[in-house]
Amino acid sequence: MNPIEEGSAIERCKNGDREAFGLIVQKYMKPAYYVALGYVGRPDDALDISQDAFINAFRHIKRFDSSKSFFPWFYSILKNLCLNHLSRSRRRKEDSIDQMVEEEGQSRIPVETVNPEQGAVQRDIEVRIGKALQRLRPKEREIIILQHFQDYSYQEIADLLGIPIGTVMSRLYSARRELRRELERMGVRY
Amino acid sequence: MSCDTFKPLLMGYLDEELTALEAVRVEQHLEECHDCTAELDDFRKLKEVTRNMRVVMPDDKYWDEYWSNIYNRLERKAGWILLSLGSIILSAYGLYWVIAEVFLDKNVHPVIRIGVLTLIVGFCTLLVSVLRERFFLSKSDKYERIKR
Ligand SMILES: [Zn+2]
Numbered sequence: 107m108n109p110i111e112e113g114s115a116i117e118r119c120k121n122g123d124r125e126a127f128g129l130i131v132q133k134y135m136k137p138a139y140y141v142a143l144g145y146v147g148r149p150d151d152a153l154d155i156s157q158d159a160f161i162n163a164f165r166h167i168k169r170f171d172s173s174k175s176f177f178p179w180f181y182s183i184l185k186n187l188c189l190n191h192l193s194r195s196r197r198r199k200e201d202s203i204d205q206m207v208e209e210e211g212q213s214r215i216p217v218e219t220v221n222p223e224q225g226a227v228q229r230d231i232e233v234r235i236g237k238a239l240q241r242l243r244p245k246e247r248e249i250i251i252l253q254h255f256q257d258y259s260y261q262e263i264a265d266l267l268g269i270p271i272g273t274v275m276s277r278l279y280s281a282r283r284e285l286r287r288e289l290e291r292m293g294v295r296y
Numbered sequence: 297m298s299c300d301t302f303k304p305l306l307m308g309y310l311d312e313e314l315t316a317l318e319a320v321r322v323e324q325h326l327e328e329c330h331d332c333t334a335e336l337d338d339f340r341k342l343k344e345v346t347r348n349m350r351v352v353m354p355d356d357k358y359w360d361e362y363w364s365n366i367y368n369r370l371e372r373k374a375g376w377i378l379l380s381l382g383s384i385i386l387s388a389y390g391l392y393w394v395i396a397e398v399f400l401d402k403n404v405h406p407v408i409r410i411g412v413l414t415l416i417v418g419f420c421t422l423l424v425s426v427l428r429e430r431f432f433l434s435k436s437d438k439y440e441r442i443k444r
Pocket of ligand 1: 298299302325329330331332333
């Protein structure tokens with residue numbers, strides 16, 4: 107779907123056409139999922155929250171300026187939902203210290219190797235990298251997931267997040283530096 | 297130019313995202329800067345170790361259901377709005393009818409009239425309370441997720 111087709115789909119959404127919104131959702135559901143995963147860290151939560159964000163976006167679509175591109179606007183809705191979710195689960199964690207200890211030890215972004223060769227060793231590295239990712243700040247995690255693990259180009263990321271390419275690079279730099287630091291701290295050698 | 301200007305460009309260089317001109321500038325800096333060369337090397341190793349790694353994707357069936365989930369919820373939402381609107385219209389008419397026919401009719405026994413009045417006051421209190429709660433909720437938590 108090119109920007110012109112996207113614009114006309116948005117116009118139809120503004121007239122209440124739910125089918126047209128389907129085209130928008132199909133186009134952006136995966137990046138929405140990655141962004142949510144970057145924030146909340148759990149795949150099932152990321153699926154849920156990204157869907158909620160699309161529903162909120164459709165409900166408020168009249169406020170969207172259709173001369174702009176959809177995702178940066180949608181992104182602010184999605185980010186708000188993610189932050190709400192995080193502050194609520196943080197509140198829940200404070201209620202139960204046991205659970206916090208348990209989650210600290212276990213939570214990680216699930217990563218897997220395409221065409222795995224080494225078996226157990228490789229799986230161990232995957233687990234450690236997943237844990238290290240979980241320890242990054244959301245903004246860092248987000249850009250690492252998009253660029254490093256999903257091969258989005260700098261231009262694609264800049265368009266999705268509505269930031270200049272220079273910002274993509276400087277964020278990527280600090281994110282990768284943090285990831286290296288976390289891996290070092292966990293004793294991963296490579 | 298200082299190293300700090302080049303650090304972000306190292307990323308673009310590593311990922312082959314720079315213009316030819318930028319790449320040449322980075323290479324010139326790398327030739328004379330040991331620190332940046334070493335750092336680029338570390339980043340290259342990190343990239344190498346994660347080369348074939350992907351974030352685990354939800355199964356295809358989740359993606360197949362993704363849009364239909366959203367569609368169903370949007371549709372249900374529209375259904376609820378119509379349903380509420382309809383009930384409000386009918387309730388208002390019913391209320392008008394009860395007041396006109398029963399409450400203002402001197403022939404109806406006073407106990408029934410008091411009963412009807414109490415019923416109406418109770419109903420209105422509940423309605424106002426529910427509306428206020430919904431209004432308050434949507435004001436304070438605009439993007440709060442909808443409970444299914
Ligand atoms: Zn340097």
